[in-house]
Amino acid sequence: xxxxxxxxxxxxxxxxxxxxxxxxxxxxxxxxxxxxxxxxxxxxxxxxxxxxxxxxxxxxxxxxxxxxxxxxxxxxxxxxxxxxxxxxxxxxxxxxxxxxxxxxxxxxxxxxxxxxxxxxxxxxxxxxxxxxxxxxxxxxxxxxxxxxxxxxxxxxxxxxxxxxxxxxxxxxxxxxxxxxxxxxxxxxxxxxxxxxxxxxxxxxxxxxxxxxxxxxxxxxxxxxxxxxxxxxxxxxxxxxxxxxxxxxxxxxxxxxxxxxxxxxxxxxxxxxxxxxx
Amino acid sequence: xxxxxxxxxxxxxxxxxxxxxxxxxxxxxxxxxxxxxxxxxxxxxxxxxxxxxxxxxxxxxxxxxxxxxxxxxxxxxxxxxxxxxxxxxxxxxxxxxxxxxxxxxxxxxxxxxxxxxxxxxxxxxxxxxxxxxxxxxxxxxxxxxxxxxxxxxxxxxxxxxxxxxxxxxxxxxxxxxxxxxxxxxxxxxxxxxxxxxxxxxxxxxxxxxxxxxxxxxxxxxxxxxxxxxxxxxxxxxxxxxxxxxxxxxxxxxxxxxxxxxxxxxxxxxxxxxxxxx
Numbered sequence: 322x323x324x325x326x327x328x329x330x331x332x333x334x335x336x337x338x339x340x341x342x343x344x345x346x347x348x349x350x351x352x353x354x355x356x357x358x359x360x361x362x363x364x365x366x367x368x369x370x371x372x373x374x375x376x377x378x379x380x381x382x383x384x385x386x387x388x389x390x391x392x393x394x395x396x397x398x399x400x401x402x403x404x405x406x407x408x409x410x411x412x413x414x415x416x417x418x419x420x421x422x423x424x425x426x427x428x429x430x431x432x433x434x435x436x437x438x439x440x441x442x443x444x445x446x447x448x449x450x451x452x453x454x455x456x457x458x459x460x461x462x463x464x465x466x467x468x469x470x471x472x473x474x475x476x477x478x479x480x481x482x483x484x485x486x487x488x489x490x491x492x493x494x495x496x497x498x499x500x501x502x503x504x505x506x507x508x509x510x511x512x513x514x515x516x517x518x519x520x521x522x523x524x525x526x527x528x529x530x531x532x533x534x535x536x537x538x539x540x541x542x543x544x545x546x547x548x549x550x551x552x553x554x555x556x557x558x559x560x561x562x563x564x565x566x567x568x569x570x571x572x573x574x575x576x577x578x579x580x581x582x583x584x585x586x587x588x589x590x591x592x593x594x595x596x597x598x
Numbered sequence: 599x600x601x602x603x604x605x606x607x608x609x610x611x612x613x614x615x616x617x618x619x620x621x622x623x624x625x626x627x628x629x630x631x632x633x634x635x636x637x638x639x640x641x642x643x644x645x646x647x648x649x650x651x652x653x654x655x656x657x658x659x660x661x662x663x664x665x666x667x668x669x670x671x672x673x674x675x676x677x678x679x680x681x682x683x684x685x686x687x688x689x690x691x692x693x694x695x696x697x698x699x700x701x702x703x704x705x706x707x708x709x710x711x712x713x714x715x716x717x718x719x720x721x722x723x724x725x726x727x728x729x730x731x732x733x734x735x736x737x738x739x740x741x742x743x744x745x746x747x748x749x750x751x752x753x754x755x756x757x758x759x760x761x762x763x764x765x766x767x768x769x770x771x772x773x774x775x776x777x778x779x780x781x782x783x784x785x786x787x788x789x790x791x792x793x794x795x796x797x798x799x800x801x802x803x804x805x806x807x808x809x810x811x812x813x814x815x816x817x818x819x820x821x822x823x824x825x826x827x828x829x830x831x832x833x834x835x836x837x838x839x840x841x842x843x844x845x846x847x848x849x850x851x852x853x854x855x856x857x858x859x860x861x862x863x864x865x866x867x868x869x870x871x872x873x874x875x
Contacts, residue, residue, distance in 0.1 A: 383849060384816045384870050386663040388711050390683040390690040405694070405706045406667040411815060411872075413667040413709055415692070417682070429682045432690055434665050434709055436815055436870075440847040443875055446805065448772045449843040495725045528723065538688060538713055539661045541818045543851045543870045545844045566726045566855070567822045567863040570717040572660060574820045574866050576853060578843070586844040589851050591868050593661050593713075593820045595688075598720055 329507050330474055331516070334363050335370045337400065345371045345400045349393060353471045358392035360471035361537045362519030366512035368416045368433045371402040373511060378404075379412040381548055382511045383438040386541045393430045394420055410439040440547050451584040454480045457500040457558040467522060475520060476504040478558070484522055485530040495524040495565035495575075500582075506556035509587075511544065514551065517559060517579060518542040518590035524565035524575050525596045533597050538572070540592040546585070554581040571596060606784050607751055608793070611640050612647045614677065622648045622677045626670060630748045635669035637748035638814045639796030643789035645693045645710045648679040650788060655681075656689040658825055659788045660715040663818045670707045671697055687716040717824050728861040731757045734777040734835040744799060752797060753781040755835070761799055762807040772805040772842035772852075774798055777859075783833035786864075788821065791828065794836060794856060795819040795867035801842035801852050802873045810874050815849070817869035823862070831858040848873060 330352040337345040353363040365387045372378060398420045406413045414435040422428040460478035467484065482497030501520055503513060523535035546554070563577040577590040607629040614622040630640040642664045649655060675697045683690045691712040699705040737755035744761065759774030778797055780790060800812035823831070840854040854867040 384665075386711060386816070386818060388661075388690050388713060390688075391685065405709050408668065411667075413665050413706070415709060429690070432682050432692060432711055434663060434711055434816075436665060438815075438849070440849075443846075443848045443873070444806065445846040446769070447844050447846075448801075448805065448841065492723070524725075528725065529721065538715075539663070539711075539818075541663060541816075541868060543849075543868070545846045545849075545851070547847065564725065566866050567724050569720075569722040569724075569822045569863070570824065571720045572715070572717075572820075572822075574822070576868075586846070589843050589868075591818060591820070591853075591866075596720070 329505060331503060331507060331513060335367055335512055337370055337374060339374065343401050343403045345374065345402065346397060347400060348397045349395050351470060352474055355469050355471055360519070361389060361540065362516035363471065364393065364418065364431055365519060365540060366516040368400060368418060368431065369435065369515045370512045371400040371416060372414055372435055372437065375402050378437060379407055380410065380437040380439040382544045383436045384541065384543050385433060385435040385515060386539060387431060387433040388539045389431055389537055391428070391430045393418070398430065412437045447586055449578060449586065451560055451580040452498065452562065454498055454560060457582065460500055474503065475501050477501050482527060484526060487530065488532050489530055491530045492528060493530065495528040497521055497527060498560065498562045500558040501561050502556060502558050508556055509551045509554045511551070514544065514588050515542055517561065518577060518588055520561055521563040521575070521577060523594055523596065524563065525568060525573055528565055528568060535594055535596040537592050537594050540590065542588055542590045544588050546587040550585060550587070554587065558582045559587065606782060608780060608784060608790060612644055612789055614647055614651060616651065620678050620680045622651065622679065623674060624677060625674045626672050628747060629751055632746050632748055637796070638666060638817065639793035640748065641670065641695065641708055642796060642817060643793040645677060645695060645708065646712065646792045647789045648677040648693060649691050649712055649714065652679050655714055656684055657687070657714040657716040659821045660713045661818065661820050662710060662712040662792060663816060664708060664710040665816045666708055666814055668705070668707045670695070675707065689714045724863055726855060726863065728837055728857040729775065729839065731775055731837065734859065737777055751780065752778050754778050759804055761803060764807065765809050766807055768807045769805060770807065772801040774804060775837065775839045777835040778838050779833060779835050785833055786828045786831045788828070791821065791865050792819055794838065795854060795865055797838055798840040798852065798854060800871055800873065801840065802845060802850055805842055805845060812871055812873040814869050814871050817867065819865055819867045821865050823864040827862060827864070831864065835859050836864065
């Protein structure tokens, strides 16, 4: 076995080479391929990885918004991560991913902003406790219903809201809850958590029981965990929950939460998604 | 009465002068002042206004994320709104607000991204109907509990979750619902709706009944209404609802929804907020 084959597929996908100031180069990898480009979660993780590797970074990720401007092509890309402003306890980032277009000029494929921050011990509480659900050990692992590569990078044990067994247009709700983790197992870090925020299949598929074309336009993640809690969570199961809010004129939004198995909120996330028809 | 005094305070605050490519100049106004800078909602509205006025704009606002990097000082500022990428039906924007710092160099005070899009008639539905609450006519207008200028720019009729009557540290929930509209009345448009997404007092104040220092770090708004629905809504009441999710180590997040009085969802919003202690 060579060093390359023993690398976790997530670490392989996140491999970035620092270049000129604020610039990192990377490339897409087959294990995280979606239908017409990489899994949106891996793109978010890659942009955050550039921030994590930036020598000027202060603190840990607090929030991130990723705007998916165009389908990333197979191959090389360049990430630019620029600290726009550094305060005493927060730092504001602008991030773009570019590829060389057909005309030979670099084109923005993804744009993002992120805030990193120094966390302090304060009064803490939740207003959204983890729902009572069966433990991961009591839930069955399922065969992936959707034939794309990236879903095989996650072990998933649905609690409720699996993809409809029949695409018959019978309308239902848009709630999904599942236990999920990277496979092979890997200790959780911020890029991995960012990717997991996008692990849900499109809510419109569940709501309508119709597999209409759909794609994320913009995703925001708020990180409630610090690196210490991520390390404690390790390679354990996360409970991931997503629900649609409004579906209107070609776009719907989704809210999502991710807890570790001990019931600690790790991240909350939202996205707005294009759908057809 | 001169033309100036008859201008609505929101239109006055949103007045921008186009300069070089992608550049607009504006200035803060007293009626929207908060404690140590302008109301965050007016800043969001101003950044969106630059996109609305940009000659290259395609479609209408779909999503917007605003990152509050520093307190904007009283006086002039420059907004740069750049279309990063234009697709067939979506357009991706990067927006920054700068002021001249003490050292004479321009400094980023606010950064943002936005997506504008062409909306199409499609299957539509909601998974989050407007809660059943008393009509605005049945709710009493209240004196503003918080002594800052901008709150006087809104008529507010709380349904539930007013600021605590006593700041006694008695912990409660973090839900607020209120009927709200611009005052004087003004037909709703996208900048006004963006501002309204930030109309809630900090959830941590309600959750803890303690008025600890707090400030929004990043806010995202998803617009579910097109301009036609905004025009129909006119100067009518909106039901605005906000709830905290997780309060941890100096930051909490909030989800919010805004419906018109007919029960149509106009926008959903999220923010992550710094708090002290």
